[in-house]
Amino acid sequence: MRLLRLISWPYLRKHAVRSLLTVVGIVLGVAVFVAMHTANQAVFFAFERTVDRIAGATQLQVSSGEAGFPEEVLEQVQAVPAVRVAVPVIEAPAGTNLPGQGNILILGVDMTGDRSLRDYDLESGDEAVVDDPLVFLAQPDSIIITNEFATRNALAVGDRLTLSTMIGDRAFTVRGIMRSGGLTSAFGGNLAVMDIYAAQLVFGRGRRFDRIDLKLNDGIAVEDGRAAIQKELGVGFDVEPPASRGQQLESTLAVYAISMNVSSVFALFIGMFIIYNSFSIAVTQRRSEIGILRALGAPRGQIRNLFLIESAAGGLLGSSAGIVLGIVMARGMVGSISNMLEGIYGVAERAEEVSADPRLLAVAIAIGIATSMLAAWLPARSASRVDPVQALQKGKYQVLTAGENRARRATAAVLMAAALASLWIGTSVGFYAGYVLIILAALLLVPTFALWFSRALRPVLKWLRPVEGALAADSLIQSPRRTSGAVAALMLSLGQVIGLGGVGRESYNSIVDWLNTALNPDLFVTGSQNLSDRTFRFPEALTASIAAVEGVDDVQSVRSLRTHVGGMPVMLIVIDAESFERRGHRPTVAEDPRGMYPLASAGQGVIVSDNFARLQRKRLGDRVDLAAPGGLLSLPIVGIITDWSDQQGSVFLDRGVYKQYWKDDTVNVFRVYVVPGTDPQSVRRRILERVSPEHPRLLVLTNAEVRSWILQLTDQWLQLTYSQVFIAVIVAILGIVNTLTVSIIDRKRELGVLRAVGGFRRQIRQTVWMEAVAIGLVGLALGLLFGAANLYFLLQITGRDLSGMYLPYRFPVSIALMLLPTILGAALFSALWPAESAVRTSLVEALEYE
């Protein structure tokens, strides 16, 4: 403690800004870790609460995927002796057309029995409206909203609220406002209740329900009740407690957690190298103090512990600040995760309470301290080994001995061999172990490569500026230890940019290829601008009406719905297999020799996307089990095609089989091919004239509009890469500032001598600038090399664990070219302050330095 007070504290006070910069690495790493997990948890808990609140007193829920089931199933459930109350439910998101409000979840219920399960406690409005279902049911424009939604939008009882429904924009009358609490806080209050039969009409459900909520008779165990209902309904139905919906979300979020964890580990690795660099500075600057302490008899362990305690304190400070920053970042990230889930559930989950789990915080602090101590270990060990005599010989410290370099290269070779062996094993653990070992090997090779690149740069720098260039290059060549920390941090950061950018760019290219080959209809007739919106469904009879329009050559009716295969959510795409064979040009991965489309059309098999096959570990001929209201449908895979419709995989089923098992003949999207030579715009007009009077909700989109919408979505996803570039720039600035600071301190006398023999201040500045640019170039070169390997691993992770889509390997040259000016600019910027510091040092002080 005394040493800390006498030696560490004055140093930290004197170099407060740099000490803060040291902990920035930990702050960043911990912040990313905390933010990602906290945001994930916040959305998950908010969703769980929402499910719980909407469920009310519901003990079990009966469902059958997104397609729902015919009304008759309700009577079957009600007839089960264990059931006390069973009520039908329709859940559908509807656009509010109110600024900033997005969608609202409409809960369609049957008021006759629903009050047994849910409490509709009115804040204002006529109690009789709710108490008397007759009034509520007799007026299908009745809607009950939450107090939260009413307050946000200044709505009162009797006001009209326009919602986007299947039958066009429709005005509803607010008949009641629910008191805050329980049900009303689901989806942050973006919830409204209406009559289920009116909901069937406005959301195109026909005579179907989405779900049945039920309560069992007193004394019946939930598991017994579940078994009795399941026995009655068969395997095509899910009978689960409401909480199981939360578990489905958890499994969805788990997929995203993989990519989050990779980013978090990278952030911590980068932080570790910044700390390593900072402690190297500290050891350099305090070498004389260490020498004195050692000369006075301080044992090596004491010196080492002094630095380790400092690093632990820095880790604690950094992780504490990282936690605060992480929670702030989590608030921002919650929005994007909510939006991601909006695609699944239709309504954005407003996770208003973002609070971190104490266990997560403890782990974050432990990670911060451990990372900091690990990073400081080598500098601390070096400090403890400082020879009092060597301490007076400035500059020698930064040299790596040939033996040290050989040892590192040998270890790297062993790690590389172990990595290849792990990858060869082929298992998931082997793959990830191989990835980590490759990263470690690359880190160990940084000083060697940095030295080679610096030597290669020397002639170029010397050619540019004979004196300044040579001095800058020599500084790097003579002190690889000083440079390697910054270069390693930069390498990791840029490697991640190249990796993520490459995956993003390749996904984009593959989507464009897919758009060009598979998405070939001239027009799309649908209910929403957003083609993935499956809320709106239209009758099959509309196919004939559209086909009869002049200029229409062919119409394919497509129904998409989310279902589960092997416990994972997948997209079921219902097609007319014959028409798809005629019109589709989807790249085929594998196909039954008898032809996949004829077999699918005959109901003898399903076609699956290649990512489905990979994620579900299925091959041609394997059976796919689909639970349908009409029973379990088990069909062999007769074809595998490349398809980007869904990240979790798609199963293509013929419409005839679907109608038989799902008792559903509705359509989401009509794909229209016009007669060759006909203007699609004129056909679009004619379709609208024909179908709009009866179906005002229908939109007719051109191929170009759909294409642009998909590409816009893809672009949004690519934005993630650009945020990584920003982090890389920050890392570059931090690392280079630190490295140059050490360099200037180390070379104080050298720079002083240069000035004493007539060197200009301009020359000193340019030397520092060139050194910074050289570090940037070396970091960039190693970053691109490491990025090339990292891209391979990220493509593998995307294929095997994220989307099942194996993308071709193509190095993202455009991103690499963009990084060149960015990193060189950042290097120059980070050299400004150290250069000024170098030229302003007193000449006398500089010459006295040794």
Add this chain to the structure above:
Amino acid sequence: MNDIPMAVLKRACIAVCMVFALVPAGVAQNEARRIVEEAQRRAESKSQRYEGFLQVLDSKGKVADKRWVFMRLGSHGRSKSVLRFVTPAEVKGVALLIVNHPDRASDQWMWTPALQRERRIALQDRSTRFFGTDFSFEDLEERDVNQYDYRLLGDEAIDGAPCWRIESTPSERKTSQYTKSEVWIRKDNYALAQVESYIKTEVVRRLKYSDFLQVQGIWTGRRMEMNDFRRKSRTILALEKLEYNVPMKEEDFTLQALRNPL
């Protein structure tokens, strides 16, 4: 006689005394059941038609009115009824079809003109209030005499008319929201005068009949007032233009007829 042990004689005397002691209770039960059966027999008709005027007065004094036309075809336990709302405007045209069964709960469908579709109403929780009134769905069911046990509690006048006061308890196979009910039946014409329904020992609802009139030989209380003591609200139902044994057609009591009112 001497061969008969005294102990046996004593036992026989005790048994006879016990039988005689039990007779009044059995007689009271039989009498109660006979009264209820007679009341039901006297109320029987082949069909019924009336115009109902319903007023719900809540605890804050707010009044909601509704009018409907009611038609019933068939006798007790096997009847079919159609109830079609006339006012207020927001429920006009809404209709209910009720098909009663002697051995199970009735089937009910509702027609909603604004949606142009009928829906089945599943009466799972029969304690649910009947469309915002103080009647529960169970209160409106046709009661099967055999599903209850009766006990004559004595005589008591209601509005000056002497009545039998009878306790009615659901039998073991009958499920009910009520623990028991007390029914008052007028001695002069066997018409129902009042029903009090209990949950445990608390009276939760009281239905009182008044404005008695003999219509085509059937004594009917044309005004019913249901008090819900828990909600502190009441509902008044007045039967106007009441007729019995009106000629009606079976086809007017179908889902098709519900969709296409006359």
